[in-house]
Amino acid sequence: MRYLLTFLLLPGTAFAQGWGNVAKQAEPKGFSWTDPLWGGTWMAWTAATAALFIGIFAAMAVLVVLEIRWPGGAERRGILGLTTTRGDRLFITLLGSVYIFLAWLGLTDALLWTPLALAVLWGVFCFWKV
Amino acid sequence: MKTVNQKAWFFVLPVLLLVAFNALVPIMTVVNYSVQETFGNNQFFWEGLGWFQQLLRSERFHAALGRQFLFTGMILAIEIPLGIVIALSMPKKGFWVPVCLVLMALPMLIPWNVVGSMWNIFTLPGIGLMGYFLNEVLGIPYDMTQQPIAAWITIIVMDVWHWTSLVVLLCYAGLVSIPDAYYQAAKIDGASPWKVFRYIQLPKMRTVLTIAVLLRFMDSFNIYTEPFTLTGGGPGNSTTLLSIDLVKIALGQFDLGPAAAMSLIYFAITLFVSWLFYTLMTRDDQR
Numbered sequence: 001m002r003y004l005l006t007f008l009l010l011p012g013t014a015f016a017q018g019w020g021n022v023a024k025q026a027e028p029k030g031f032s033w034t035d036p037l038w039g040g041t042w043m044a045w046t047a048a049t050a051a052l053f054i055g056i057f058a059a060m061a062v063l064v065v066l067e068i069r070w071p072g073g074a075e076r077r078g079i080l081g082l083t084t085t086r087g088d089r090l091f092i093t094l095l096g097s098v099y100i101f102l103a104w105l106g107l108t109d110a111l112l113w114t115p116l117a118l119a120v121l122w123g124v125f126c127f128w129k130v
Numbered sequence: 131m132k133t134v135n136q137k138a139w140f141f142v143l144p145v146l147l148l149v150a151f152n153a154l155v156p157i158m159t160v161v162n163y164s165v166q167e168t169f170g171n172n173q174f175f176w177e178g179l180g181w182f183q184q185l186l187r188s189e190r191f192h193a194a195l196g197r198q199f200l201f202t203g204m205i206l207a208i209e210i211p212l213g214i215v216i217a218l219s220m221p222k223k224g225f226w227v228p229v230c231l232v233l234m235a236l237p238m239l240i241p242w243n244v245v246g247s248m249w250n251i252f253t254l255p256g257i258g259l260m261g262y263f264l265n266e267v268l269g270i271p272y273d274m275t276q277q278p279i280a281a282w283i284t285i286i287v288m289d290v291w292h293w294t295s296l297v298v299l300l301c302y303a304g305l306v307s308i309p310d311a312y313y314q315a316a317k318i319d320g321a322s323p324w325k326v327f328r329y330i331q332l333p334k335m336r337t338v339l340t341i342a343v344l345l346r347f348m349d350s351f352n353i354y355t356e357p358f359t360l361t362g363g364g365p366g367n368s369t370t371l372l373s374i375d376l377v378k379i380a381l382g383q384f385d386l387g388p389a390a391a392m393s394l395i396y397f398a399i400t401l402f403v404s405w406l407f408y409t410l411m412t413r414d415d416q417r
Contacts, residue, residue: 034176036166043155044162044174053158082409095405098398105179106186112179 056094063087078130089130093123157397163390170384181391190375191392195399198372202350205289209346210339212290213297217305218331220298231302234295242292246359249288253280274361278368285357285369292356293346300342304335340411344404351400372396 037045063086067073073085084092097119104115164181166174185191220230240248255261255273264272271277274284312330321329354373357363363370363378370378376396380389 034178036174040172040174042172043159044166044168044172046162046166046174046176049158049162049165052161082413091405095398095402099402102182102186102395102398105183109183 059090063090080130082130084130086127089126092130093119093126096122096126160390160393163386164394165387167387177387181388182395185388185391185395193367194370194372194375197368197370198351201285201289201353201371202347204286205293205350206343206346208286208290209294209297210343213294213342214301214335214339216294216298217301218327220302222306231299234298234302236295237292238295240292242355243359245288245292246356249284249291249356250360253284276365278365281361281365281369285360288356288360289350289353293349296345297342300338301335304338305331308334336411340408343411344407347407348400348404351403 031047033048033051034046037047037050066086073087075083075085077083082088100115100119100122101112104110104112104118165177165179167177168174216234220234221227237245250258252258253261253272253274255265255275261272261274264270272280274281308330312334313326316326316330352373353371354377357369357371358374358377361369363374372392373396376389376392379385379392
């Protein structure tokens, strides 16, 4: 009798949870940097990667504005013995940052604030001295 | 009065559009894929920088990268000096000039996968001319399907055969553009052939050599078709260069995320080495 009762009550527990909700995660609400944008398209945009490209294109736009305002690319010979323009310095900054982050990812599990700081310092160094 | 005409920008527009579609859109897509996981059907799951971390620590990637650098280093060390020597020994005028030029251009006209197949058949031990000759006539065991060393020799000889011509033609173009006055001055001063080479021919060839080294570096670093057709990356993994490994991960295993991360690291290496070559080889011009 006790077993029968338990058996009869089982569906009740399922009803309490709600049918069809098993193993379903609650839908996150609001903005997320890492969710697919526009419901997922083949280019697989997320807000985070979009921000990266917006940043790069914004930097290039700033260089264009600077070039129109002060033409000539601010060419000079830096401490590495290279003759660089503003565009060269941006290129060296970005490429160097890539390697700073890759080295960090390859060598440690620590958080990414340190390489971010290193990359910013590298950028300042590039625009100041290189 | 100086007139400023900005109309020329409009003529660049088609190229910009073309580059946007064949370079910019793909690379943005690769960046997006490299931080996500997908099982197809345009469903993506955020992965962060996990693929990069995994890849940078994987033995398989290190091995493929090492093989790639070994391959590129070896073919550059052979093709550049060999190309210069051949260009120096080619006739400068007369009947033989076009004959030499056409002979030199021939290997470059052959489609890459055909080059791979040709060398595959050529070096197979049972039926290939070279394979049969080495094994049966000279008695040297040579089987590029079984011995890693033989496979490496075959892909390197194949690349040298295919691409030394490019270095030759570029160097030759640099050589014939040197005015005779330089040689006459060298003769009057009694300069030795080595001095002529070191102080006249080599400096005059520097620009084209820069281009040759850059082109050969980028091409050989990204090489896929010929070794894939020839050895398929084997025996074992011994000739699995970076690009072959990349295709295995992307299309064989359909791991698009790791493959995208690998492509980006690959791209960063190519970009850095090309920049380094270019900067070092053009640095003297800026002084």
